[in-house]
Amino acid sequence: MKTLKVADVLKSEQYHQEIAVNGWVKAFRSNRFLALNDGSTINNLQCVIDFENLPEDILKEINIGAAVRIKGILEESEGAGQRVEIQVKDIKIEGVANPEDVKLTILSPKRHSLEKLREQAHLRVRTNTGAAVMRLRSKLSFAVHKYFQDNGFYYVNTPIITGSDAEGAGEMFKVTAMDLKNPAKNEDGSINYKEDFFGKETNLTVSGQLEAETFALGLGQVYTFGPTFRAENSNTSRHLAEFWMIEPEVAFCDLAGNMDLAEDFIKYVIGYVLENCDEDLEFLENRLVQEDKSKPQAERSDMLLRDKLKFVLENNFKRVSYTEAIDILKSSKPNKKKKFKYIIEEWGADLQSEHERYLVEKHFKCPVILFDYPANIKAFYMRLNEDGKTVRAMDILFPGIGEIVGGSQREERLDVLKEKMTALDIPEEELWWYLDTRKFGTCVHSGFGLGFERLVQFATGMGNIRDVIPFPRTPLNAEF
Ligand code: 4AD
Numbered sequence: 422m423k424t425l426k427v428a429d430v431l432k433s434e435q436y437h438q439e440i441a442v443n444g445w446v447k448a449f450r451s452n453r454f455l456a457l458n459d460g461s462t463i464n465n466l467q468c469v470i471d472f473e474n475l476p477e478d479i480l481k482e483i484n485i486g487a488a489v490r491i492k493g494i495l496e497e498s499e500g501a502g503q504r505v506e507i508q509v510k511d512i513k514i515e516g517v518a519n520p521e522d523v524k525l526t527i528l529s530p531k532r533h534s535l536e537k538l539r540e541q542a543h544l545r546v547r548t549n550t551g552a553a554v555m556r557l558r559s560k561l562s563f564a565v566h567k568y569f570q571d572n573g574f575y576y577v578n579t580p581i582i583t584g585s586d587a588e589g590a591g592e593m594f595k596v597t598a599m600d601l602k603n604p605a606k607n608e609d610g611s612i613n614y615k616e617d618f619f620g621k622e623t624n625l626t627v628s629g630q631l632e633a634e635t636f637a638l639g640l641g642q643v644y645t646f647g648p649t650f651r652a653e654n655s656n657t658s659r660h661l662a663e664f665w666m667i668e669p670e671v672a673f674c675d676l677a678g679n680m681d682l683a684e685d686f687i688k689y690v691i692g693y694v695l696e697n698c699d700e701d702l703e704f705l706e707n708r709l710v711q712e713d714k715s716k717p718q719a720e721r722s723d724m725l726l727r728d729k730l731k732f733v734l735e736n737n738f739k740r741v742s743y744t745e746a747i748d749i750l751k752s753s754k755p756n757k758k759k760k761f762k763y764i765i766e767e768w769g770a771d772l773q774s775e776h777e778r779y780l781v782e783k784h785f786k787c788p789v790i791l792f793d794y795p796a797n798i799k800a801f802y803m804r805l806n807e808d809g810k811t812v813r814a815m816d817i818l819f820p821g822i823g824e825i826v827g828g829s830q831r832e833e834r835l836d837v838l839k840e841k842m843t844a845l846d847i848p849e850e851e852l853w854w855y856l857d858t859r860k861f862g863t864c865v866h867s868g869f870g871l872g873f874e875r876l877v878q879f880a881t882g883m884g885n886i887r888d889v890i891p892f893p894r895t896p897l898n899a900e901f
């Protein structure tokens with residue numbers, strides 16, 4: 422007998438047939454109705470137990486959280502709320518869960534706050550919300566690969582340990598080797614962490630872009646999708662110290678082509694989850710509706726989750742230059758006080774998240790692509806425009822999220838790139854290999870980075886980035 426997934430049983434019409442399912446007990450009432458879930462769907466399978474024929478000791482062990490293997494007959498259900506059910510013929514308790522212990526955890530059957538769930542991240546995936554988000558995250562990952570693979574991109578794995586700081590922000594985690602079994606002791610007794618394992622200082626990557634550029638200038642179109650690390654001390658609902666980034670890089674592509682690619686890609690992956698994750702989206706949408714009820718009217722969402730996703734699919738992203746954005750912001754009255762917290766005095770200032778969110782949520786009311794930023798607030802590798810003061814950068818801003826994408830056309834001219842590096846004190850010896858790409862058949866090329874967790878946040882409606890990654894790393898928190 423084949424063991425089926427709960428998701429498949431719930432769709433099955435093979436009535437009166439014997440089937441096997443495994444899973445965890447989600448609820449057990451009247452010593453008769455067991456709700457089973459195996460992670461394959463948000464919905465539980467009702468298993469009806471004839472307890473008269475069940476030994477007392479087994480009955481006692483059917484508690485919430487226990488792992489069970491069930492064999493039984495698939496029948497149409499007469500009860501409300503489900504189409505099918507299993508008449509249990511045999512049940513094996515594979516792993517018990519003591520009710521007293523369960524009570525102390527998020528497995529206990531009541532509404533737990535997201536903060537509470539975070540404290541038990543190892544059990545979070547057993548909750549409906551945790552499981553729905555993680556299933557969606559997995560589907561989104563698949564959609565990312567599918568989009569690029571279907572469009573002639575090659576997947577490239579850029580190094581995690583690097584000697585360069587791609588973004589030049591200096592917010593990196595240092596990598597040192599250690600041999601705790603044979604610690605070479607310093608004279609003061611402290612462990613010598615063999616700082617010279619690589620013969621130079623190394624850190625965890627903040628972006629695979631520079632390495633991806635070298636690959637684009639050979640394979641044409643590439644993308645990375647891997648973990649990146651930033652030692653920013655940002656305790657916000659949008660920042661992680663370890664996050665996953667998707668970075669496509671395309672040869673013979675300018676900034677306009679880069680914007681087209683980013684928009685097309687985002688629409689594809691959002692469309693993919695709308696088509697393939699409807700039950701989880703429905704659950705998450707209802708969760709948000711419930712959450713909204715406890716908020717003041719002004720803070721409630723004016724659109725349902727799936728409508729928000731459809732809106733992104735059906736509308737063009739608004740493309741606006743930095744200069745136009747500054748003009749809009751200068752003449753805006755964002756709130757009752759008619760002021761931003763941080764007031765933009767002049768052209769050249771960096772936008773704060775309050776400005777970005779104003780532009781997206783209040784002014785344009787749709788995703789916005791901001792481009793042509795002042796050169797001095799962007800990274801060294803961006804293509805300088807003919808005006809000599811702006812660069813071909815683009816940021817994509819999303820409602821409820823803020824910046825979801827950062828990208829640019831790259832500076833392909835060796836002399837201009839070198840001048841820029843000199844001005845920013847970036848030693849040429851460190852990036853000699855990067856400069857080589859500009860010596861041997863350089864070409865116009867572009868790319869961007871999309872923060873995967875911010876995308877998952879948008880797709881799931883989760884307000885805090887810590888709730889869309891299995892084990893979040895943030896300042897003062899690397900539990901699990
Ligand atoms: O704008 P960023 O810093 O751009 C780069 O790293 C470029 N090298 C990418 C490229 O052109 N290939 O980061 C890109 C995106 C941001 O827009 C944001 O979505 C996400 O990465 N991101 C973070 N996500 C979570 N936590 C953080 N601390 C993040 N920092 C950036």
Ligand code: MG
Nearest residue numbers: 816824826827
């Ligand atoms: Mg950025």
